[in-house]
Amino acid sequence: MRANPSLAIVLVGAVLLGFVPFVASDVMMQFAINTLLLATLAQSWNIIGGFTGYVSFGNSVFYGLGIYGTAIAMTQFNLPFAIGLLFGLVLAVLCALLIGIPMLRLRGPYFAIATLGLSAAMGALISNIGIAGANSGLVLPLIRADGMFYWLALVLLLACTLTVYWLSRGRFGAGLVAIREDEDAAATMGVNSTLFKVIALVLSASFTSLAGGIYAYWISFVDPASAFDPTLNVRMVIMAVFGGPGTVLGPLVGAFVLSAIYEVLSSWISTAAALLFGIVIVLAVIFTPRGITDVITGMRKSGWRYLTQNIREHRL
Amino acid sequence: MLLLQILVNGVLLGGLYGLMALGMALIWGVLNVVNLAHGALIMLGGYVVYYLFTGLGIDPFLALPIAALVMFALGYLLQRFILNLIVRSPMLNTLLITFGLNVVITYLAQLLFSADFRTINPSYAGMNFNVAGITVPMVSLAAFVIALVLATLLWLLLNRAALGRAIRATAQNLTAARLYGVDPRQIYAITFGLGAALAGISGGLFGVLTHLTPYVGASLTAKSFVIAIIGGLSNPFYVILGGVVVGIAEQLASLYLGSTYADVISFGLLVVILVLRPARSLRAA
Numbered sequence: 001m002r003a004n005p006s007l008a009i010v011l012v013g014a015v016l017l018g019f020v021p022f023v024a025s026d027v028m029m030q031f032a033i034n035t036l037l038l039a040t041l042a043q044s045w046n047i048i049g050g051f052t053g054y055v056s057f058g059n060s061v062f063y064g065l066g067i068y069g070t071a072i073a074m075t076q077f078n079l080p081f082a083i084g085l086l087f088g089l090v091l092a093v094l095c096a097l098l099i100g101i102p103m104l105r106l107r108g109p110y111f112a113i114a115t116l117g118l119s120a121a122m123g124a125l126i127s128n129i130g131i132a133g134a135n136s137g138l139v140l141p142l143i144r145a146d147g148m149f150y151w152l153a154l155v156l157l158l159a160c161t162l163t164v165y166w167l168s169r170g171r172f173g174a175g176l177v178a179i180r181e182d183e184d185a186a187a188t189m190g191v192n193s194t195l196f197k198v199i200a201l202v203l204s205a206s207f208t209s210l211a212g213g214i215y216a217y218w219i220s221f222v223d224p225a226s227a228f229d230p231t232l233n234v235r236m237v238i239m240a241v242f243g244g245p246g247t248v249l250g251p252l253v254g255a256f257v258l259s260a261i262y263e264v265l266s267s268w269i270s271t272a273a274a275l276l277f278g279i280v281i282v283l284a285v286i287f288t289p290r291g292i293t294d295v296i297t298g299m300r301k302s303g304w305r306y307l308t309q310n311i312r313e314h315r316l
Numbered sequence: 317m318l319l320l321q322i323l324v325n326g327v328l329l330g331g332l333y334g335l336m337a338l339g340m341a342l343i344w345g346v347l348n349v350v351n352l353a354h355g356a357l358i359m360l361g362g363y364v365v366y367y368l369f370t371g372l373g374i375d376p377f378l379a380l381p382i383a384a385l386v387m388f389a390l391g392y393l394l395q396r397f398i399l400n401l402i403v404r405s406p407m408l409n410t411l412l413i414t415f416g417l418n419v420v421i422t423y424l425a426q427l428l429f430s431a432d433f434r435t436i437n438p439s440y441a442g443m444n445f446n447v448a449g450i451t452v453p454m455v456s457l458a459a460f461v462i463a464l465v466l467a468t469l470l471w472l473l474l475n476r477a478a479l480g481r482a483i484r485a486t487a488q489n490l491t492a493a494r495l496y497g498v499d500p501r502q503i504y505a506i507t508f509g510l511g512a513a514l515a516g517i518s519g520g521l522f523g524v525l526t527h528l529t530p531y532v533g534a535s536l537t538a539k540s541f542v543i544a545i546i547g548g549l550s551n552p553f554y555v556i557l558g559g560v561v562v563g564i565a566e567q568l569a570s571l572y573l574g575s576t577y578a579d580v581i582s583f584g585l586l587v588v589i590l591v592l593r594p595a596r597s598l599r600a601a
Binding site for chain 2: 055102103105106108109110112113114116117118120121124125127128230231234237238241272274275277278279280281282285286289310311313314315316
């Protein structure tokens with residue numbers, strides 16, 4: 001095996017991020033935890049969307065299940081946080097299996113939109129369930145431990161990223177990429193595409209739900225509108241795509257860069273922040289559709305022409 | 317009698333839903349772009365009518381053609397100068413760029429129009445009449461009739477006019493259409509403009525029937541999408557029919573399950589239809 005710089009970058013990055021709680025202010029910690037969770041979401045989406053090529057707009061369902069699994073276990077049954085996380089994980093995995101087997105038969109935009117529909121229906125469904133606090137939500141035991149949440153989020157992100165690294169090197173990941181490039185050809189070559197797709201979705205759902213569980217306890221209040229927020233789906237997709245889908249570092253870079261931009265802009269004017277965020281998306285899709293991590297290698301190869309290459313290939 | 321009333325409400329509401337989805341289905345069928353900014357265009361059309369009515373005192377129904385022209389121009393420019401640049405990319409990229417446009421339009425609207433609820437409220441807004449004990453609101457009926465008229469016009473345009481032939485040719489085979497002297501850049505821009513104009517008209521009617529905020533776009537996009545899937549992309553009348561199906565389903569769900577279940581029904585319907593009939597040919601336009 002060739003030496004791969006991305007593993008080294010991930011490990012060095014994780015060690016450096018480990019120093020953050022010792023130097024950061026309270027406000028910085030809030031931002032850091034939030035960013036780590038968002039990066040986990042983007043990286044989890046990368047497994048099903050970036051590697052397997054199944055664009056899921058329904059990952060917020062797994063996030064919401066993680067949030068509600070944890071919240072219900074902790075508030076309704078007084079179980080400890082760890083059991084709550086596990087409960088959310090089980091719910092998300094069950095949901096991924098249950099919907100994955102029929103829905104992963106759909107391809108292209110049909111899968112994308114079916115998952116979008118699922119996330120909308122799920123939010124509405126939860127708000128009708130009594131044990132989940134219906135529309136008013138649930139209040140979790142309050143705990144002031146930003147340090148702990150930071151470590152949990154960092155460890156989760158690292159685990160997710162190492163899984164993606166394994167995908168980028170291993171046989172299983174190669175199977176997923178084969179499905180993305182041409183599913184019929186992959187099946188012909190002996191890839192059990194149904195099994196591979198379902199495992200990819202389950203992996204993606206697991207990390208997403210754990211991020212949800214951590215978020216629930218950290219924020220200590222959950223309601224359907226924020227747990228099943230459909231814009232969250234889009235944010236994770238955009239972070240992964242902006243950074244570079246199907247790569248190990250891309251979603252991380254995308255999540256960190258976009259979170260920072262968003263944070264700086266929203267401290268300025270909140271409306272203008274969202275507006276400029278939209279403009280960033282439009283420009284990124286036009287000029288760098290393979291993500292900003294690709295720009296570096298692309299610019300080295302073809303210079304400034306790289307930026308117009310996408311337009312030349314895809315314009316009418 | 318209550319059931320009959322619900323059905324009538326569902327059909328009338330469904331006509332407007334169908335009209336919302338017409339533009340999305342047209343753009344999807346011809347350009348193969350699922351326009352996630354469609355709901356934002358509907359919202360913009362609503363605001364155009366609102367300001368024509370409150371600012372210049374133009375009757376909302378007379379303002380609809382003006383809104384259609386404004387939205388056509390906007391749609392034409394968007395496609396000509398932005399979307400045409402990447403329109404042949406993989407679908408994920410066109411989804412993302414239209415989502416980006418959706419964000420831009422939504423927050424520009426919030427800056428320009430503020431986040432307040434707006435209702436287009438002409439003097440006749442509350443009028444209705446009774447037929448055999450069933451109340452029929454005038455404005456809803458008018459919206460339904462306009463939806464049918466526009467579906468007919470679109471059908472005639474696509475099937476009887478030279479422009480429509482060029483649009484269908486471009487949808488079927490871009491290269492062949494080009495060889496026959498059709499400029500696809502122009503056709504794509506006109507098609508997107510037509511879709512935006514239809515969205516604008518439905519937005520005006522939506523503003524009269526309910527209320528506008530800059531944020532209504534997202535749910536209207538989703539609804540239009542559901543209807544485009546149910547109705548298919550080939551025939552405008554099927555799209556209206558798809559709207560009626562969703563309208564009735566929502567009204568029945570509100571009656572028997574409570575209004576909080578309306579969204580569960582329309583999106584549940586979407587998932588079930590997609591999973592049961594995945595091979596359905598949508599690109600028959």
